[in-house]
Amino acid sequence: MNAPRRRADAAENRARILQAAREVVANAEEVRLNEIAKRAGVGQGTLYRHFPTREALLAEVYRKDVDDLVAAAPGLLAEHAPLPALARWLDRVAEYAKVKRGVFAAVEAGLWQDLSAHSLGPIGETLSTFLDAGKAEGTIRPDIDACDVILLLGYLTRLEPAEWDARAHRLLHVILDGLRHHA
CATH class of the missing domain: 1.10.357.10 (Tetracycline Repressor, domain 2)
Structure with a gap:
């Protein structure tokens, strides 16, 4: 079964969150979700909707x-x-x-x-x-x-x-x- 299609803005947010998380994981001593959300340009709620x-x-x-x-x-x-x-x-x-x-x-x-x-x-x-x-x-x-x-x-x-x-x-x-x- 295929995953439901995401709206374009939701897909962009998800991609930005993943990229920001990758940067934080690769370069920071501690992984903080608020730092990831900030780098991705999204709010905490958006981050948690994509990744609970x-x-x-x-x-x-x-x-x-x-x-x-x-x-x-x-x-x-x-x-x-x-x-x-x-x-x-x-x-x-x-x-x-x-x-x-x-x-x-x-x-x-x-x-x-x-x-x-x-x-x-x-x-x-x-x-x-x-x-x-x-x-x-x-x-x-x-x-x-x-x-x-x-x-x-x-x-x-x-x-x-x-x-x-x-x-x-x-x-x-x-x-x-x-x-x-x-x-």
């Missing part, structure tokens, strides 16, 4: 990031060779991991497990798409699988906010170098 709880809002931010990551893969592979496409996608993964860490820090353990389960399948499948394309092209090692890369990406959750900008993308390039097939 803080957890509902954070879960949607997280799910949207996962969906956006997965949706970006085909376009990147269409525009770039597999390894450069994967590099561009991993840059997006770094931003996703920053949001993921903020969401997971702000939600209860039960919701954390549910969100984690939502991401592992789609992200693993998307990684496999990049890896398979690179293997077929001969630029990615044949002995690598998506689980290997996901385990390596786990380091992103251990970076402190103060070291994020200096390390996240550089370490992603170390992973990319390790994925390269050397003749």
Whole structure:
């Protein structure tokens, strides 16, 4: 069954709320709903009509990031060779991991497990798409699988906010170098 169609202004409000929440989660030490509403240019009532709880809002931010990551893969592979496409996608993964860490820090353990389960399948499948394309092209090692890369990406959750900008993308390039097939 399809979700009911939202009025255009309601859909715009929802999108602004999600974007503001993503910015707050990625950059603030504490997630405050009044700050999100203010950044989105909506009142508290509008925020709560769309997201009745803080957890509902954070879960949607997280799910949207996962969906956006997965949706970006085909376009990147269409525009770039597999390894450069994967590099561009991993840059997006770094931003996703920053949001993921903020969401997971702000939600209860039960919701954390549910969100984690939502991401592992789609992200693993998307990684496999990049890896398979690179293997077929001969630029990615044949002995690598998506689980290997996901385990390596786990380091992103251990970076402190103060070291994020200096390390996240550089370490992603170390992973990319390790994925390269050397003749």
